[in-house]
Amino acid sequence: MGGDPVAGTNFVDALRVFEHDDDTEGIILVGELGGRAEEEAADWITAYNSRTECPKPIAAVIGGIRAAKGRVMGHAGAFGGPGDFAAQKKYNFLKRAGVTMVDHPAKFGNVMKGLLAGAGKDVQKTKRSAATSQRRGIHTFQRTLHRPSTAILPNQVAATTQQRGLKVRGQQAADLLTQFDNSIIAYPEDNMTSRPENLKHLCMTVDREARQPCIMVSFDTYRGKLKRSTRRFTFPYHKGPDGQTIQNILQHLRLNVVSPSTTAFMTQLIKSLFNLWKQKEAITISTELLIKDDGTVALYTPRMLFDDAAFKSAGRQADVHALRDRDAEDPAELEAEAHGIVYIKLEPQNPDYNIGTLVNGAGLAMNTVDAIANHGGNCANFLDTGGKATSDTVKRSFEIILRDKRVKVIFVNIFGGLTDCGMIAEGVMLAFKELGLTLPVVVRLRGTREEVGQKMIAESGLQLHAFDDFEEAAEKVIQLAREETAKAD
Template sequence: MLFQRAKHLRTKAFKAQGLSQIISQAALSTASRRNGYDDTVQNLKIGAHTRVIFQGFTGKLATANAKESMEWGTNVVGGVKPKGSGEHLGLPVLPSVRAAMEQLKPDATGIYVAAHQATAAIEEAIEAEVPLIVAVAEHIPLHDVMRIHSMLQSQSKSRLVGANAPGIISAIGRCRIGFQPLPTFSPGHIGIVAKSGTLSYETVGSLTRAGLGQSLCIGVGGDVIAGTNFVDALKVFEHDDDTEAIIIVGELGGTTEEEAADWITAYRKRVKIPKPIAAVVGGFQAPSGKVMGHAGAWTGLGEGTAESKYRALERAGVNMVDHPAKFGGVMKNILAKSGRSVKKIEQSATHAQKRRSYHTSRFLRRPTLNTTSPVSAQQRQSLHLTADQSSSLLKTYNISLTIPPEGSPSTHYLGISPARSARSPSIIAAPTANPSQLHQRVKRFSFDYREGPTTDTINAAIAHLQLDAAPPKAKAQTAELIKNLWKLYREKEAIDAHVSLALSVEDDEILIYSPYLVFDDAAYRSNKRQADLHELRDKKMIAATGLEAEEAGIVYIPLASPVFPSGTAQNNTQTAPTSEAQGEPRNLVGTLVNGAGLALNAVDVLHTRLSPSTAAANFLDTGGKATSATISTSFKLILSDPRVSVVFVNIFGGLTQCDMIAEGIILAFKEVGVEKPVVVRLRGTNEEEGRRVLMQAQLPIHAFDDFEEAVAKVGGLAHGGR
C-alpha cells in the first residue's frame, strides 16, 4: 500500500468520527453567518464573459500580467489606481474600485499590490461588491485575513480566491486572473483545485501532454485560512458542463481534504453517473511542528495528517496518485472506465506551435513586495517565545502562571486558535491536557473576529472542558481567562495562544501552566507591526543555516535520518549530526525544489521509491522569486549536511524559468565547489534551453525531463552507482 513507510502516523488518534464531530461543530457554530458567503460560490465560474479589472493596474507587475492575459484572450476592461485617472494599455484608469464598478461593470478584480497594501485593497473590493476578488500576494498577516473574512461572511455579493494563491484560470474561456504560466494550459475538460501553485502547474502540464486539457483551475492558496476551499470548488465542478472529471491537489494542514472526502461520498451517492475524481496529497514526511513553506502547511490540534487525508479521499472513492506527473495517464483511464466521452484538443499547426511555446516562453515571477519597500520579502516564519518570555507577556494580560501541579485530579487544555473551516478565530478546548488524547478530544468553538467570543460561545467551551459544574469561582476565572487570552491573541496577532489548566482542590481556583504562544511573523515583516515581539527573537537559538536560508528567502528544513542499523531513529534537529559511530547514514538525498507543495511531494516520493536507508535529507523551497544566486545559496545549504551523497534538483518551470535554474546550478559549481553528483529534472518554461545550458557546461550533472527516470538515477547514485 502506498506510503506505508510514513513515519508520523497518527491515524488511530484521528478517527473519521472524531473529524466529523470537529467539522460539524465548526459548521454549526457559523452556519447562519456563512450562508450568504456560500451563495457566492457561483462567482467562481469565470470564462470568456468575465469582465476583469486590476487593482494596482499601472504597477510594473500588473502591467505585464495584464498584457499577457489580454493577449491570451482575457477580457480586461480597465483598472484602478488610487486617486488616478486617464488611460493605461488603452484602457480606462479609475480612482477607486467603487468608481470602476459603476463605470466598467467588472465581474472580477485581480489585486496586484504588495502584502502591506493588499488588506486595504481587498476590503475596498468587498465594500464595492465586486463579485470575484483574486488576491495573489504572500505574507498578508493572519489577523488581517480573519478580519476580511468577518466582512465576507456578513455579505452575499463577493467571493475571495486566495490569498497566497496563483489565482483562477479558465482554459476554455481564455480568462486568467492570477499569474499562472499560460503556455502550460490548454482547453479541455478537467477541473482542478489546488493548494500548491507548483503542484497545480505540474498537474496541468501532465494533462496538456496527454491531450486532455483543463476546463477551470482554481488555486485556493497555501495560507492558514483560504477564501475558497476544496468543497467550494467541487460544487462548481459538479454543475459545470465543461468539466468531465476533477483533480484535487492537497497537502498537510487544515481539514479541507477531509471535508472534500465527505462531500464526495455524499455526491457519489446522490448522482447516478458521478464525475471521476483523482487526487494527490503532499506532506507525509513533514516533521511535526514545522511550517512547510506555505503559511498554512502545518498540522494543528484535531487536524489530520497527510496520511489521514489520503485515506479519507481514498475511502470516498477518489483515485489517488503519488506524483502529479501521473495525472495525464490516470485521467484517461478513469474517464474511459466512467463511460464519459471527452473531445481531444485538435492537433492543428496552431496548437502545435503553442505546445512548443510551452518550453520557450518567458513569464513574470509572482508578485511580491516592491523593491523600493523597506519591508523584507523573506519567507514567512512563525515567532515562538521562550517560557520566560511567555510568562512575562501573559502577566501583562492578567494571566499568572504556576508550575505544573502534581497529583491534580483533573487537567484541561484551553486557548485561542484559527478555525480554518469557519474562516475565523476560535476557542480551542479539551477536557484533558494529555498529549496522547488531545487530538481525539479537542473541539473548536468559532466566533466572529470583529465581535469576539460571545457569552454562549464561552459557556459552550467551558462545558466541553467539563468545568461547567465547577465551583462558581473557578468557572468565572475560566471565563475571564478566555477573555484575556482573546485580548492578547488579537492585540499581539498570535497564531496560537494556549495554556493548560488544573482545578485546585484546596481553594476552588484554576491553576494555569505550560503556555504555548506562537505569533504571526508576517505582521512585522509585511507591515512592521508587533516590533516589540519581533525584537524578542533570539537569533542565537537559530542554526546558522537557518539564518542564511531566511536571509536568502529560502525555506530550508533538515529532516531526520532514516532508522539506524542499531534500530534507533535520529531526532530531527536544525543541525545535522555527523557521528558515523552512531550509524549515521551517508547516502541521503539533498533536495532543491521550486515551490512548497512540489518540495513536499518530492520528499514523500523519495521516501517511498528509494531503499529503507535512503531518503531526503532536507526540505528546501527556493520560493517563487528564485534567482541564480538563490540556487547557489541553496546548494551551499544542502552540502553543509554531511549526510548528503547526491543532490536532486526538481524543477517545474512556471514563473521560475528552467534556464535560470540551470545557470544557478553552474554558478553553484563555481562558487560552492559541488563535489557530489547532481541529478536535475527540468520541466516547464524554458526546459529545453535549461538542458542545453547544462549540457554545454560539461559538468557532472545528470539531466532528465521525466520525474521517474530522475528518481531512479538518484537512487542509484545514492548507493555509489554511476
C-alpha cells in the same frame, strides 16, 4: 487555493462548480498538511459518487506526509495547526472516498488519461483541447525573453519573505501572559518538577472551515484521549466569545458546578486570551489549565505561534518578534532565511536520510520528499527556493544543502511557472564551478524555457544528470545515493 488560515474558497466550493460544468470531464485535487478541508472534500465526493450515475473521475495528491512536525513548510505557510489531520490521514480519507491518489503531480497526466478513457471519454479530443489552450504560454515566453535578469535581486527576495513561524514558549510565553493580564498565573515547562494531575487543555486558534476564531478545549490532556475529548467553539472575530460560548466551554471542561469565583476567573481568562490573540496577531495560543483547591486557575506550559507576515511586511508587533531567540535556531536555516529560502533538516540524527533536495514551491517540495520516500529513498532536507528563484538563489541553496554531511546526492526538481528554467540551469552550473562540487546532481526541469535549461545541463560536461520525467529522475537519485553510500563505506 492556498493554505491560508482563513481561505476564501475551499475544496467543496470548487467541486460543486466542476460537478455542473459541462466542459469539466475530470477533476484534479491538490492538498497538503494543515486544516480539515480534505476531510470535507472526501465526504462530499462520497456523496457525489453515490448519487451520480456516471461521476467525473477525480485524482488527488496530498503533500506533507514526510513534513517535519511542528514546522512551517515553505513560503506559503503550510503548517499543521491544533486539531488538524495529518497528511497521511487526508490521503486515506480521499482514497476511501474513491479518489485515485498519486504521490507526485508529475503522475497526474497519465493517471487522468487512464481515468478518462475508463469513463468512456474521448482522450484524444481532450489532448487536442489541452494543446490548444497551452498556446497561451507563448505570451509568458515572450515576457520572459524581455524581462531583465536583475528584476528580482536576492536581497529583495529576502526582504519580502514571509514565513509563519515565530514560536514563543517557556518563560517568555509565561511573561507575555502575565504582562498582558496580571491576574494570570502561568508556569512554563522549565519550572515544572512534575506534571500535575487533572489538567485540562485550551487553545485559541483559527477554525479554517468556519473562517472564524475558535477556542479548542479538552477535559483530558493525555495524548491517547486528547482528540476524542476535544471540542471547538467558534465565535465572531469582531465580537469575541460571548457569555453563552464561554458557558458552553466551561460545561465541556466539566466546570459548570465549580464555585462562582472559578467561573468568573475562567471567564476573564478566556476573554484575556482572546484579546491577546487578537491584538498581537497570533495564530495559536495554547496552554494547560489546573483548577486549584482555592478556586484559582493556573496555566501550565503556555505556548504561542505568531505570524511573521505582520512584522516582516508592515513592521507590526515588533515587541513580540523581538522575543525570537536566534541562538536556539539552526544556523543553516537562519542563513537560508536571509536569502529568501526556506530550509528544514529532516530527521537530522538519521544517517540514512542522505538525498539533498532543491525545489521551487512548498507544495512541490513536500511532494518531492514524499515521492522519493515511496521510491525507497530518504530526503535529508526540505528546501523551498520560492516561486521566483534566481541563479544566485540556486547557488546559495547548494551551499546550504552541502553543510549537511549526510548528503550523498542532490536532486534539483524545478517546475518553471514563474521560474525561468534557463536561469536555474545557470545557477546549477555556477554552483558546480564556484563550490567545487564533487557530489552527483540530478536535475529535472519542466516549464518555462525547459528546453534551454535541459540543453545547458546536458552540454555542460559536468557531473549532472538531466531528466524531464520525474519517475526516471527519482530512480536515478536513489541509485546514486546507494552507490555513493557504498563508496563511503
